[in-house]
Amino acid sequence: MPTDYAERASRLPGAVLWTKGASPAGGGAGDGGSDGGADGLVLPDGCMDLLWSEGRLLVAGPDTRAFRPGPGLRGPWTGIRFRPGAGPLLLGVPAYELRDRRVELADLRPAAEVRRLTGRIDAAADPAVALEELALHLAAAARPEDPLVRAVAGALAAGRSVAATAEAVGLGARQLHRRSLAAFGYGPKTLARILRLQRALGLARAGVPLAETAARTGYADQAHLSRDVRELAGARVTELL
Template sequence: MPPEYVPERAPAYAERASRLPGAVVWTRRAVGRTDGGAVGDTGPTVLPDGCMDLLWTEGRLLVAGPDTRAYRPGPGLPGPWAGVRFYPGTAPALLGVPAHELRDRRVDLADLRPGAEVRRLTGRIDAAPDPAAALEELALRLAADARPADPLVRAVVATLAAGRSVTATAERLGLGERQLHRRSLAAFGYGPKTLARILRLQRALALARSGVPFAETAARTGYADQAHLARDVRELAGMPLTALVRG
């Protein structure tokens, strides 16, 4: 007899570009365990990336604020999950709350918007054949109803991501450093120095995961040396660079 065909399972995590400019729609299914524990007790570590997310899991809508350190989900919310990850600095305008108020926090959307509205939206997404698509529609509606984001947001991200200093970024954008700091707190949840550090971490991880040696990765992303890169990764991610690359 020919072997029984077993369809390939969808990956635990998947993402795609959103129709909302700069955003990403992602999904993560509950992953079964073989040790007798509950399905999907914990999820993968989430690293700081300068972004905020709108999250759905059955019966709940949440917002993930900007992280300054690695976030490790605990037990109790097995999933599946869907999320919209907004371009850095754009979510506060959609949600009507400064980013620094949500820094390093996960909060229910009902804490930010009327409870009856959130219950109605949650029920609609729960019942949708594709919750991720329904969540994206919600994000698009929030964007359509929101005031415009700070027009300097993308310029700040692009300039810092290119490796320019905070002083050079402020000068390039025609701002004082204090004004840049104040606007960064509202848009990103932290000052431009922290944002620059997080963006540099993400650039370094992308290079290291592509096979670039760690010493060369450090040099190309503006670290003093490989030891500096290793310290920054451990402080922001809570684990060694080698473990992140293998993961």
């Protein structure tokens, strides 16, 4: 993880507030919480982020592949990463519409409102706290989170199969796929694969040998883990570690 990156649990349940960059209110360039450590590479994690840099508010949609920020997204930034399935409720847009995209918040909400919110955060003594307050405000105005969506995300994050997850929540395959597209930005198989990658990287970063990591997270073997990392992250697992 880059040395200029920091995060903490947000007051918004399940969310993470993070900063990345030279200033205390810096942030990554998409969703810093899943930075793989490979030169600013941002890995898919099933989440959406609300991002701020001076004069800008953006939304990072759910990624299906690693994202490497371009010159216009170098930061510093701060962001709040919503747990899987929560972002669409707060932002009022289905997750699949933002898949693999970074968009201005003004493209999703009235421009005058976004200018006012951006100015308020720009002027705050601690922009990260001000961004968190904005997220809390959006959450208070949003409709309640669907317990079924939480159950799907929790089951897949724990390593349950898509079939077992569908049975547990009482949905057919097509219904589960449709609900997952709106909530997570992609189908349950893709989400399960992404969450498995994150579990594996967590174990490997904690010092668990790669062969054991692969076995504990449901890969056929270490080679399978390595292939999945390369396909999703565009880098070798050793580079990410």
